[in-house]
Amino acid sequence: MKSKKRRWPLLVGACLLAACAVVAIGKSPFGSFSSWKAVKDMPAAATPAPTPPPREALEFRMVDLDHGWVKYADGVAATEDGGGQWQPATGDAAAAETAVDSSIAELLSLEPVAEGGVGSSGSSPMPTVTLGAATFPVKQTQFLTPRIGWALPASSKDAKNPLLVTADGGQTWVDGMTPEVKEAILKEKSHLQQLAKERELYATKEAAKGIMSAKWKLVPESAAPGDAVLVRSAEPGTITWLNKTYTLQPYGAGYFTYLPISMSAKPGKYPIGDQTLTIVPKKFETQYLKVTSEMESMKQDTARIAADQKKIDLARSKSEPEFLFSGPFVKPIEGILTTPYGYTRYVNGKYDSAHMAVDLAAKEGTPIKATNDGVVALAESLYLTGNSIYLDHGMGLFSQYAHLSELRVKTGDRVKQGDIIGLVGTTGFSTGPHLHFTFWAHNVQVNPDLFWNTTPFRWVQPPAQPKG
Secondary structure (H helix, E strand, O other): OHHHHHHHHHHHHHHHHHHHHHHHHOOOOOOOHHHHHHHHHOOOOOOOOOOOOOOOEEEEEEOOOOOEEEEEOOEEEEEOOOOOOOEEOOOOHHHHHHHOOHHHHHHHOOOOOOOOOEOEOOOOOOOEEEEOOEEEEEEEEEEOOOOOEEEEEOOHHHOOOOOEEEOOOOOOOEEOOOHHHHHHHHHHHHHHHHHHHHHOOOOOHHHHHHHHOOOEEEEOOEEOOOOEEEEEEOOOOEEEEOOEEEEOEEEOOEEEEEEEOOOOOOOEEEEEOOEEEEEOOOOOOEEEEOOOHHHHHHOOOHHHHHHHHHHHHHHOOOOOOOOOOOOOEOOOOOOEEEEOOOEEEEEOOEEEEEEOOEEEEOOOOOEEEOOOOEEEEEEEEEOOOEEEEEEEOOOOEEEEEEEEOEEOOOOOOEEOOOOEEEEOEOOOOOOOOEEEEEEEEOOEEEOHHHOEOOOHHHOOOOOOOOOO
16 A cells, blocks of 8 residues: 555646646647647638630731731630740731731742642641641641641640741641741741842742742843843752853842853853753944054953963953842943944954953043942053953953043942943053943843843843734
């Protein structure tokens, strides 16, 4: 009995110590008082809101390569970057349907092969598309160019973005915008700009389409010795003509070169690409000149003539790889034509050469205008031609001005059509004040009469009128 009484004080003491500990630290083996209170005050668990159904698009329209809209039952979303980002749109989407940029289809109609689907929208010609490893149906597709197009999935669950985009004519599709697609769209914009740039060079839209939609085109298709022909191809390459090779240079949406028809070209028909160039015969007149023995002796200084020719050849060996002219070519002076192009010339009774230029007589000091925009390839005093200027008009075409009394430009200057580049004179091998003027196409002299008040892009021969 004695031992049991001793246990009670010990048990009571242990309980008192435990109570003190709970008061000190505010905890119990079952949790804190505050936790009990939080559990007591916690409201009943709320019922989660139902997930709204995906927003389904009804239709879309891309206005150009950047701008477009997607119509939903409750509004319209618009993009300004080809479908990379979409924002709520203001206004009526139906009104925007008439704003599709028709100029894209118009420009693409200039290309040799017009592929289907360009500019189309509405019912999809492609019932399904493949995105990665998945293939699913689409409501609508639209191609603004043969390469760039968009597709509206049949269900919004199939894509994260409103529209899928392709940059390879529908072979592969991406969900939204990628750097590769963005680059392809930029390239397509540049191509359209080049089409528009080239189209403006032709006299009419009809002429532009007739030339630009062909794989090969000769402008003109018929020429005579002393003429030049502008060749356009849809693809890069080279042309071999009269034992010389000419490289087609890119400009606008095509590839070009001049073909000079030298005086040695025989009449006949010649294949150029998939076209036929017809060379017709042409007769040139003969001219007889009398000069002093001193002037005649100038032709005997072959060393000095050869040294000058090296300078000329070097100047004409480099040409800007684009057409530099801004409009029709103009006559440098309004002088009196004393010697037309192509005359066979005899000096003091002896055959001298064919005169592959025009001589325009005028008062000494008459201002000479640049026939068109260009770069001064050479401006120097030469032995036979006196003060001389060669202007580079790009793509291997140069204009030459000789016998000037004064040079107003220097090598390397850029000039505009009509700028005064020198004054009429009679320096070098000359019998009186005049301007000796000609064009050189790939170092072959060609008839200036081809260029007056026109450009090579307008050397289109009118269609033959029916007889009757």
